[in-house]
Amino acid sequence: MSRIFSGIQPSGELTIGNYLGAIRNWIALIEKYDSIFCIVDLHALTIQYDPSRMQNRIRAAAAANIAAGLDPEKCVLFVQSHVPEHTELTWYFNTVTPMGDLGRMTQFKEKSRQHRENINVGLFGYPVLQAADILLYKADHVPVGADQVQHIELSREVARKFNSRFGEIFPEPKALLSPSPRIMGLDGKSKMSKSMNNYIGLVEEPESIRKKLATAVTDENRKRRTDPGNPEICNLFTLHKSFSDAAEVETIDGECRSAGIGCVECKRRLADNMLKELDPIRERYHDLEKRPDDIADILRSGARHCSEIAAKTMEEVRDAMGLV
Numbered sequence: 273m274s275r276i277f278s279g280i281q282p283s284g285e286l287t288i289g290n291y292l293g294a295i296r297n298w299i300a301l302i303e304k305y306d307s308i309f310c311i312v313d314l315h316a317l318t319i320q321y322d323p324s325r326m327q328n329r330i331r332a333a334a335a336a337n338i339a340a341g342l343d344p345e346k347c348v349l350f351v352q353s354h355v356p357e358h359t360e361l362t363w364y365f366n367t368v369t370p371m372g373d374l375g376r377m378t379q380f381k382e383k384s385r386q387h388r389e390n391i392n393v394g395l396f397g398y399p400v401l402q403a404a405d406i407l408l409y410k411a412d413h414v415p416v417g418a419d420q421v422q423h424i425e426l427s428r429e430v431a432r433k434f435n436s437r438f439g440e441i442f443p444e445p446k447a448l449l450s451p452s453p454r455i456m457g458l459d460g461k462s463k464m465s466k467s468m469n470n471y472i473g474l475v476e477e478p479e480s481i482r483k484k485l486a487t488a489v490t491d492e493n494r495k496r497r498t499d500p501g502n503p504e505i506c507n508l509f510t511l512h513k514s515f516s517d518a519a520e521v522e523t524i525d526g527e528c529r530s531a532g533i534g535c536v537e538c539k540r541r542l543a544d545n546m547l548k549e550l551d552p553i554r555e556r557y558h559d560l561e562k563r564p565d566d567i568a569d570i571l572r573s574g575a576r577h578c579s580e581i582a583a584k585t586m587e588e589v590r591d592a593m594g595l596v
């Protein structure tokens with residue numbers, strides 16, 4: 273079985289962008305691959321955060337992933353900082369990664385703009401840690417959203433550079449793209465993100481989801497209820513395609529273009545369909561929240577499994593690099 277590895281940051285409440293762009297795709301893959309998923313807490317330290325809230329965020333991210341369908345019987349779920357080899361391998365990879373490549377990363381440019389007061393070395397080296405995450409387990413594929421493809425390319429480059437200098441140790445991992453497009457925030461302009469106040473939470477309460485959808489930007493050219501709309505440029509139509517069935521999507525498309533329905537009705541139907549999928553996830557999440565020991569057990573067992581693989585890889589790496 274080939275192996276997949278992917279991660280998610282505990283940098284806030286998981287969003288439906290994370291769900292559609294990552295988690296929903298992971299669930300479809302766990303039957304076919306040896307699957308390892310990681311709560312990448314070390315990555316989340318690269319932006320300002322409140323240390324007193326981090327533990328809860330890690331636990332909440334684990335619970336949300338399990339509630340969404342990452343069955344711990346079928347895949348491995350663990351916390352990045354529980355396997356210290358991630359940081360050791362990062363250091364070795366730092367020595368083969370050109371700074372120019374990191375400076376070109378779109379995410380670094382975006383995050384540097386968002387966090388001008390804290391452009392730290394960790395933010396710059398983020399993709400090197402990501403390469404270490406993936407290559408430590410010699411993963412063949414990395415299921416990610418379209419926004420992460422550039423980082424996976426860099427992981428391939430790091431593997432190539434390392435192998436050519438120290439010998440063939442790492443496979444070149446390939447991105448397995450989520451079928452979902454990049455999900456935009458409620459403003460319709462920037463990517464939906466945990467750390468931006470532009471999202472719908474995966475386990476958010478129904479009333480709050482309905483309120484947020486009510487304020488979400490649609491086709492801005494549609495000024496009046498009687499104006500025909502253009503679903504192709506409407507962010508909410510993208511969400512309909514993710515949560516509504518094909519027949520409903522077709523109906524909405526026609527009714528929007530002919531002004532048969534307005535945005536209010538379109539949003540109401542979207543909320544109904546979204547909640548059909550999210551309600552059971554939220555219920556399982558609240559149930560898991562009451563069982564923190566069970567979550568801790570799952571994460572501990574995941575870390576044990578990953579530590580064994582990591583130790584073997586690191587022996588090979590240290591040996592190849594001439595370390596005693």
Ligand code: AQP
Binds near residue numbers: 283294455463466
């Ligand atoms: N808006 C999105 N549309 C599609 N996919 C998305 N992903 C995230 N946002 C969207 C996918 O979620 C996975 C995990 O992402 P991450 O936690 O590593 O960090 P990120 O990509 O930077 O996601 P966020 O929510 O935007 O985090 P913050 O706010 O901390 O920067 C990835 O596979 C990503 O493609």
